[in-house]
Amino acid sequence: MQQFFDATLSGITNGVVFAAFALCLVLIFRATRIINFGQGAQAMVTTYLALKLIQNDVPYALAFVAALAAGFLLGAFVERVIVRPVETGPEINAVIVTLGIFIALVALAAIIFGNDLAAFPAAFSLAGLEVGGSTIALRPNDLFTIGAVLVAMAVLLGLFRFTSLGLRMRASAFNQEVAKLLGVKVGQMLTLGWALAGLFGSLAGLLIAAGTPIFPSYMDAVVIFAFVAAVLGGLDSFLGAVVGGLVLGLTSAYVSSYVGSELVTLAALAILMVVLLLKPGGLFSSSVARRV
Amino acid sequence: MSVAMNKGASDTRTPSAAPAPASGGRLRSTGLKHLLLMLAAFFGLVLLLLAVDEFRATQLASLAYYIPAVAGLTVLTGINGQVSLGHGALMAVGAYTTGVLLIRQPDLPYLLIVAIAIIVTALVGALVGVAAARLHGPYLAGATLALAVGLPGLAITFEDLLGGEPGLRIPSPTVPPWVQDLYGNITGDRLTPRVYLAYLGGALALTTLFILSNLVRSRYGRMWRAVRDDEVAAELAGIDLGRARVLAFVVSAACAGLAGALLAVVSRIAAPTGFTVVLSLSLLVAIVIGGLGSLVGAIIGSAMLVYLAPFSIARGRDLGLSDVEAANLAPLIYGVVLIVVMLVAPRGLVGTARFAFLARRAGRQGAGART
Amino acid sequence: MLEVKDLVTAYGPVLALDGVSLSATAGRVTAVLGANGAGKTTLLRTISGLVRPKAGTVMLNGEDVTRSQVETMVHKGMAHVPEGRGLIAELTVEENLRLGGLFRRAKDGDSELARIYDLFPPLKERATRSAHTLSGGERQMLVVGRALLAHPKLLLLDEPSLGLAPRVVSQIFSLVRDLVDSTGLAVLLVEQNAKSALSIADTGVVLNLGRVVATDDAATLAADEGLRHAYLGF
Numbered sequence: 044m045q046q047f048f049d050a051t052l053s054g055i056t057n058g059v060v061f062a063a064f065a066l067c068l069v070l071i072f073r074a075t076r077i078i079n080f081g082q083g084a085q086a087m088v089t090t091y092l093a094l095k096l097i098q099n100d101v102p103y104a105l106a107f108v109a110a111l112a113a114g115f116l117l118g119a120f121v122e123r124v125i126v127r128p129v130e131t132g133p134e135i136n137a138v139i140v141t142l143g144i145f146i147a148l149v150a151l152a153a154i155i156f157g158n159d160l161a162a163f164p165a166a167f168s169l170a171g172l173e174v175g176g177s178t179i180a181l182r183p184n185d186l187f188t189i190g191a192v193l194v195a196m197a198v199l200l201g202l203f204r205f206t207s208l209g210l211r212m213r214a215s216a217f218n219q220e221v222a223k224l225l226g227v228k229v230g231q232m233l234t235l236g237w238a239l240a241g242l243f244g245s246l247a248g249l250l251i252a253a254g255t256p257i258f259p260s261y262m263d264a265v266v267i268f269a270f271v272a273a274v275l276g277g278l279d280s281f282l283g284a285v286v287g288g289l290v291l292g293l294t295s296a297y298v299s300s301y302v303g304s305e306l307v308t309l310a311a312l313a314i315l316m317v318v319l320l321l322k323p324g325g326l327f328s329s330s331v332a333r334r335v
Numbered sequence: 336m337s338v339a340m341n342k343g344a345s346d347t348r349t350p351s352a353a354p355a356p357a358s359g360g361r362l363r364s365t366g367l368k369h370l371l372l373m374l375a376a377f378f379g380l381v382l383l384l385l386a387v388d389e390f391r392a393t394q395l396a397s398l399a400y401y402i403p404a405v406a407g408l409t410v411l412t413g414i415n416g417q418v419s420l421g422h423g424a425l426m427a428v429g430a431y432t433t434g435v436l437l438i439r440q441p442d443l444p445y446l447l448i449v450a451i452a453i454i455v456t457a458l459v460g461a462l463v464g465v466a467a468a469r470l471h472g473p474y475l476a477g478a479t480l481a482l483a484v485g486l487p488g489l490a491i492t493f494e495d496l497l498g499g500e501p502g503l504r505i506p507s508p509t510v511p512p513w514v515q516d517l518y519g520n521i522t523g524d525r526l527t528p529r530v531y532l533a534y535l536g537g538a539l540a541l542t543t544l545f546i547l548s549n550l551v552r553s554r555y556g557r558m559w560r561a562v563r564d565d566e567v568a569a570e571l572a573g574i575d576l577g578r579a580r581v582l583a584f585v586v587s588a589a590c591a592g593l594a595g596a597l598l599a600v601v602s603r604i605a606a607p608t609g610f611t612v613v614l615s616l617s618l619l620v621a622i623v624i625g626g627l628g629s630l631v632g633a634i635i636g637s638a639m640l641v642y643l644a645p646f647s648i649a650r651g652r653d654l655g656l657s658d659v660e661a662a663n664l665a666p667l668i669y670g671v672v673l674i675v676v677m678l679v680a681p682r683g684l685v686g687t688a689r690f691a692f693l694a695r696r697a698g699r700q701g702a703g704a705r706t
Numbered sequence: 707m708l709e710v711k712d713l714v715t716a717y718g719p720v721l722a723l724d725g726v727s728l729s730a731t732a733g734r735v736t737a738v739l740g741a742n743g744a745g746k747t748t749l750l751r752t753i754s755g756l757v758r759p760k761a762g763t764v765m766l767n768g769e770d771v772t773r774s775q776v777e778t779m780v781h782k783g784m785a786h787v788p789e790g791r792g793l794i795a796e797l798t799v800e801e802n803l804r805l806g807g808l809f810r811r812a813k814d815g816d817s818e819l820a821r822i823y824d825l826f827p828p829l830k831e832r833a834t835r836s837a838h839t840l841s842g843g844e845r846q847m848l849v850v851g852r853a854l855l856a857h858p859k860l861l862l863l864d865e866p867s868l869g870l871a872p873r874v875v876s877q878i879f880s881l882v883r884d885l886v887d888s889t890g891l892a893v894l895l896v897e898q899n900a901k902s903a904l905s906i907a908d909t910g911v912v913l914n915l916g917r918v919v920a921t922d923d924a925a926t927l928a929a930d931e932g933l934r935h936a937y938l939g940f
Contacts, residue, residue: 078473134472147670153663221792226780226809270477308485
């Protein structure tokens with residue numbers, strides 16, 4: 044019973060981070076109909092940046108914020124410079140470009156930062172909380188993780204629902220041509236979408252790294268999990284990404300705990316196949332026709 | 336993956352030979368041309384191997400295993416339009432099958448083991464293909480990526496059979512006595528296993544290319560292209576989309592299985608670290624550079640994979656990088672190349688050259704070249 | 707206000723517009739007529755910037771806007787209601803409307819919205835509903851209302867009558883005419899329903915296969931039986 048309880052708690056913590064990363068994939072997909080396979084590598088680079096700052100005596104909070112800002116700028120740069128030319132062509136071209144970003148960034152990180160494991164500090168304590176006399180698998184840092192993601196999601200939701208900037212971004216995502224005819228600077232909105240996604244990705248990367256060793260490929264599995272989570276939720280749905288993230292988090296925790304941690308990715312693949320074969324639109328697919 | 340490839344990354348047409356009276360006739364004459372080409376290439380390979388040292392021979396053996404893998408993938412992705420990021424995992428299947436058999440059944444002839452590895456991988460490919468047949472675009476890419484990241488984990492789960500993290504040490508196959516005698520009679524030298532593998536690998540690679548080039552020109556190739564270019568039209572023409580896609584997957588998986596079987600004995604080890612995502616993505620780079628759907632391009636791409644890495648490591652050392660750092664120069668170049676090629680020349684090297692050739696020819700014929 | 711000269715637009719090797727010239731003036735409705743495939747929609751899409759022309763010029767108030775971005779055209783006072791109406795289905799009615807006026811960056815969003823609701827009461831009832839739940843006539847009201855929120859000087863309307871009941875069509879058309887008369891709006895009206903269009907238009911331009919075959923007062927065109935039978939279907 045204890046094992047189940049512990050696995051559930053760590054599943055929720057991980058799930059929340061997967062949800063954040065899935066959100067950034069959905070953000071990009073809604074705006075430009077592209078899956079950015081390089082997103083994990085982008086997040087990894089900004090996490091290394093934070094690490095370097097921390098190792099140079101910059102306070103954790105400042106390094107954290109710097110990494111988020113770097114993620115924002117990197118996302119904007121990638122969209123504007125690298126992805127923009129292939130946004131309108133055949134799908135396969137965009138897939139290949141994002142894979143190129145993936146490979147290049149991981150290799151670059153290995154060259155600059157080395158392939159060895161590097162310890163990344165956590166913001167808060169990593170000792171399990173005491174509840175009713177026993178230690179549970181929930182740590183103060185996990186509470187920070189969950190809180191940070193919830194705050195970020197709330198900000199994103201507020202931005203989209205209640206601001207005119209959010210309205211313009213949604214319009215650009217749903218119907219580029221009509222948005223242009225309404226005077227929306229669609230190009231800028233797309234770049235902003237990728238920038239926000241970059242920020243979310245960096246957030247996820249930093250939170251995952253807390254207290255664990257990082258290395259250039261450490262985000263690979265996260266990309267897979269987040270991708271499956273996003274597909275599970277329906278690539279168009281923010282709520283779906285959150286639910287999907289939690290499902291993936293819990294699944295990976297249970298598989299890791301009861302079967303073996305090396306099979307977690309295959310478990311995610313199994314979920315992906317089930318979803319795609321049974322309900323390809325995902326759990327929360329919107330049935331609204333996209334063109335009127 | 337159903338994609339409109341009109342402007343994009345694939346090469347649909349090869350320069351047409353002089354019109355033949357019937358397609359069968361043309362096929363036979365081109366087939367004959369290819370057969371002669373393959374035999375000439377093998378002859379050239381023999382000469383080359385006699386001239387070079389063992390290190391170069393090993394490199395040629397590596398080229399020999401990359402070629403079927405890349406060629407198979409270019410058929411799947413370039414001709415049939417399905418993006419697979421998991422062919423590294425399929426190569427792993429072939430390599431591990433070969434390794435396990437060589438260790439546990441050392442009396443079986445190596446070629447039989449290769450055949451078994453091909454069949455096993457083809458079966459796995461069929462399984463993946465059935466699932467993949469209904470997936471398009473990023474979904475297919477993501478699913479195969481998950482396969483690439485996740486499959487090596489099985490080696491750890493089944494540690495006893497598959498060797499876990501450190502992997503399987505694979506014994507080198509012995510040179511068959513008749514080959515040794517033949518070699519000794521012609522050259523007066525002893526044939527080492529490494530050089531033998533280069534000959535064997537070269538022969539198998541050329542055979543694969545021959546088979547694939549015929550398939551690509553046959554009605555299967557036309558069927559695959561039709562499914563890639565316009566699903567609805569293909570279905571209306573009576574093509575079973577699922578069957579066509581699965582077949583393409585099986586063919587490319589068989590090629591990957593062969594590649595894995597050769598890889599296993601050339602590198603003498605099968606371990607999870609040898610089949611990372613980078614391998615799958617390198618295959619993708621190779622087909623993109625050559626030009627999706629071009630078998631000639633597959634050869635060029637494979638050559639890049641084999642020769643760029645040591646080249647870049649040497650350059651890296653000159654620049655003062657450590658070995659580990661220099662080893663990452665090659666993937667860095669791959670990534671940059673992927674991006675640049677897609678932005679600048681989406682048809683790849685061979686595709687762009689071919690396109691320019693065709694356009695100039697059309698211009699000369701006064702038809703007015705059209706983009 | 708709008709001067710189009712010798713406009714040539716091609717889709718690949720196909721010439722959709724083959725040297726089209728026309729003009730639109732403030733306070734007047736210019737109807738662009740012709741059969742399917744005549745190039746009418748392409749003409750509007752080229753003027754608004756969705757499509758780049760191969761040759762020719764588009765001048766807006768004396769300024770060359772041939773290669774301007776769509777967003778820039780909107781800032782300069784052009785509103786284009788595309789074929790098929792161009793709603794954003796996933797947004798609510800009110801969100802669609804608000805979008806129309808956003809680029810103006812004025813603080814009068816709420817009062818402007820109220821003005822449109824007065825003009826089109828059914829929209830007010832459905833303000834928080836998703837746009838895709840609207841009927842054909844309501845959708846047309848939505849996009850015209852949305853266009854008006856942009857305070858345009860030039861309005862490009864592409865087949866507003868498509869799929870609408872005749873009664874609704876005449877409502878929309880008389881609304882357009884009233885606006886033109888009262889505010890000095892210039893309207894370029896593309897229509898297959900030539901009869902209705904000519905009834906509210908000042909000038910008519912007839913296109914056929916990408917070329918202008920007739921430009922004249924609306925009344926004269928309506929009276930020209932030969933022309934009507936050949937190109938306008940009545």
